Structure formats: structure tokens, C-alpha cells
Amino acid sequence: MARKKFVAGNWKMNTTIDEAKALAKGVVETVGNVTDVDIAVCPPFTNLLAVAEILKGSSVKLGAQDVHWEAKGAYTGKVSCSMLKSVGVTYVIVGHSEQRQYFHETDETVNKKVKAVLASELLPIICIGETLDERKSGQMDSVIERQVKGAFSGIEASDVTKCTIAYEPVWAIGTGETATPQQANEAHIFIRKIIEKLYDKEIAASLRIQYGGSMKPENAKELLAQSDVDGGLIGGASLKASDFAGIVNPV
Numbered sequence: 001m002a003r004k005k006f007v008a009g010n011w012k013m014n015t016t017i018d019e020a021k022a023l024a025k026g027v028v029e030t031v032g033n034v035t036d037v038d039i040a041v042c043p044p045f046t047n048l049l050a051v052a053e054i055l056k057g058s059s060v061k062l063g064a065q066d067v068h069w070e071a072k073g074a075y076t077g078k079v080s081c082s083m084l085k086s087v088g089v090t091y092v093i094v095g096h097s098e099q100r101q102y103f104h105e106t107d108e109t110v111n112k113k114v115k116a117v118l119a120s121e122l123l124p125i126i127c128i129g130e131t132l133d134e135r136k137s138g139q140m141d142s143v144i145e146r147q148v149k150g151a152f153s154g155i156e157a158s159d160v161t162k163c164t165i166a167y168e169p170v171w172a173i174g175t176g177e178t179a180t181p182q183q184a185n186e187a188h189i190f191i192r193k194i195i196e197k198l199y200d201k202e203i204a205a206s207l208r209i210q211y212g213g214s215m216k217p218e219n220a221k222e223l224l225a226q227s228d229v230d231g232g233l234i235g236g237a238s239l240k241a242s243d244f245a246g247i248v249n250p251v
């Protein structure tokens with residue numbers, strides 16, 4: 001089953017409104033006509049609307065970096081799926097390791113968010129990945145299995161391929177250290193096996209799994225050439241349009 005590649009830029013807590021507009025324009029100029037790869041940018045909440053305007057008419061979709069699972073109410077500081085939808089969001093990153101590390105994200109909250117995102121007809125990008133300690137102490141497989149099972153708990157088979165999984169080994173995020181293409185591919189194959197056990201072969205074969213962690217133009221081609229690496233979730237290198245474009249179209 002051929003899976004269309006999907007490259008998303010996670011701008012994290014970067015860009016003022018002017019910086020976001022300039023970056024979005026750069027992305028549209030460089031990859032706005034690309035249709036053989038799905039592309040998204042995920043600016044901070046404050047810049048979503050402005051970036052949505054700039055992406056209009058291009059093939060680049062808008063993503064958000066997080067969401068709250070409740071529909072509305074007294075949740076100071078949070079935004080809901082319907083709010084994201086109303087400004088033109090298509091994708092929502094859920095369970096990023098920085099959320100897990102600094103903001104008490106758990107497998108349970110990830111699952112609630114995935115359910116809310118799907119119920120709103122938005123598309124989740126579900127982040128999973130082990131820390132260096134977990135990898136070194138041989139817990140990598142059990143951590144990944146726990147995260148995948150947690151995220152997909154109670155998710156209907158018909159909704160699974162609306163999701164993208166981003167495998168992001170925590171030790172590779174923002175560190176300049178990248179998983180080797182073989183390490184990434186092995187992890188992706190393992191993740192696909194878990195999905196196959198939870199659902200079936202066809203669903204597992206259709207689900208897109210991105211790699212994330214210091215992906216840049218120089219290493220993108222080899223990573224993306226792996227059998228089970230279906231794209232990338234890009235942090236640092238997504239903040240420069242030419243680098244982001246170099247990952248979408250690696251030379």
C-alpha cells in the first residue's frame with residue numbers, strides 16, 4: 001500500500017506575528033505548489049489565523065501544536081477543537097514529548113485529545129518516542145507499545161488512518177543527534193506491528209508514520225527513503241523556509 005509522504009513543520013514557541021507571516025510566505029513560495037507530498041505548518045496559536053490567510057490557495061495545510069479535549073468552559077489558557085477548526089486548522093499535534101515532559105501530558109490525556117480531535121473531524125499527529133534512559137535500559141519497546149496502545153485506546157478502526165504517528169525519540173529532538181535511518185525504520189516497523197495487532201494488516205499498512213528529531217535537508221533523503229518512514233515532523237529546520245523546502249524536496 002503506497003503511503004503519501006507527509007512533512008509537517010512544528011514551529012513550537014517561535015515566531016511573532018510578523019515572523020510567522022514571513023515564514024509562511026516563504027513556505028508557500030518554496031513548496032506551495034507541491035502535491036505529491038502532504039505538507040503542513042504548525043505555528044503557535046496566536047499566529048494561526050494570519051498564517052491561514054497566507055496558506056489559502058496553496059497546498060500547505062495548517063496545524064496546531066496542541067488542544068484541550070473539552071469543548072468549552074472554564075479552562076484558562078486552553079483552546080478547543082472547534083476554536084482551532086474555526087481558524088482553518090486541519091491537523092493537531094497531540095502528545096508531543098515537550099508536552100509530556102513539561103506540561104503533565106500522559107497517555108490518558110493524549111487519548112482524550114485524540115478522541116476530541118477525531119470527533120471534530122480534525123486530523124491528529126500523535127507523537128510518541130522513548131527517552132535516552134529508556135532506550136539504554138532496554139525499555140524502548142515497552143514504552144513505545146504503552147504510548148501507542150494508550151493513544152489508540154477506544155479509537156475505532158475506521159478512524160485509525162485519519163491519524164498520523166510521529167515517532168520522535170526524545171534524545172534526538174533539538175539535540176542535533178538524529179536516529180540513524182535504520183534505527184528510525186526499525187522503530188517504525190515495530191510501531192506498525194503494534195497497530196496491526198490492535199487492528200489489522202491493512203490498517204497498519206495504510207497508517208502514516210513520520211520521523212521527528214533533528215531532521216534537516218542533509219539527512220532527510222536517507223531517512224525518507226526507508227521503507228516505513230512516511231515523512232517527518234520538523235522542529236528547528238522548519239523555522240527557515242529554505243531548510244523546510246529542502247526536506248520536502250530532498251536533493
Ligand code: PGA
Nearest residue numbers: 173174213214234235236
Ligand atoms: P527538532 O524537533 O526537529 O528540532 O528536533 C522535532 C520535534 O520536536 O517535533
